[in-house]
Amino acid sequence: MSRQLRVPDVKRINSELFTLTYGSLVAQLIKDFEDDEEVNKQLEKMGYNIGIRLIEEFLARTNTGKCQDLKETAEVISKVGFKMFLGITPTVTGWDAEGREFSLMFDENPLTEFVELPESHKQLRYSNILCGVLRGALQMIHMKVETEFVRDTLRGDDATEMRIRLLEILQDQAPPGED
Ligand code: MYR
Secondary structure, three states, X not given: OOOOOOXXXXXHHHHHHHHHHHHHXXXXXXXXXXXXXXHHHHHHHHHHHHHHHHHHHHHHHHOOOOOOOHXXXXXXXXXXXXXXXXXXXXXXXXXXXXXXXXXXXXXXXXXXXXXXXXXXXXXXXXXXXXXXXXXXXXXXXXXXXXXXXXXXXXXXXXXXXXXXXXXXXXXXXXXXXXX
């Protein structure tokens, strides 16, 4: 009788572990702060502190040169940044007339697999850590941005959309850490 060797799908297991780990982080914050708005802030702040470090790895691993404009930056964020760190490629869309604002549309989001938000947490911006990561990473390349999930299927919206607004191009200065 031949024995079948089953090779575990390590990628899938890692991804599930990642999702569950993030879920427990959010659950712990909810327990600690008992207020969705405060949890949203904490997630964003954590993301920011990750982003200001993660950009170094991103630039080192990708050899990305300076982008010509925000449109190019947006494409790099989606096709290289998100692809590299989360294995997804959100769609860049929704540009304003001045080319200073755009949206990332998430058809998939590894953070929210298996997640359902209870009615009592409808104000929770569950994936807000991603807003912070992007704000921190862009701050390090001198772009001060505002980032926000304006729609989220987890909250019952028809799509998941992060809006990114360029506020200012910064002069050379040390990035403020947020603790
Ligand atoms: C430049 O103009 O200096 C290069 C611009 C590259 C910006 C790329 C930012 C990557 C952010 C990664 C986000 C990943 C979120 C999980």
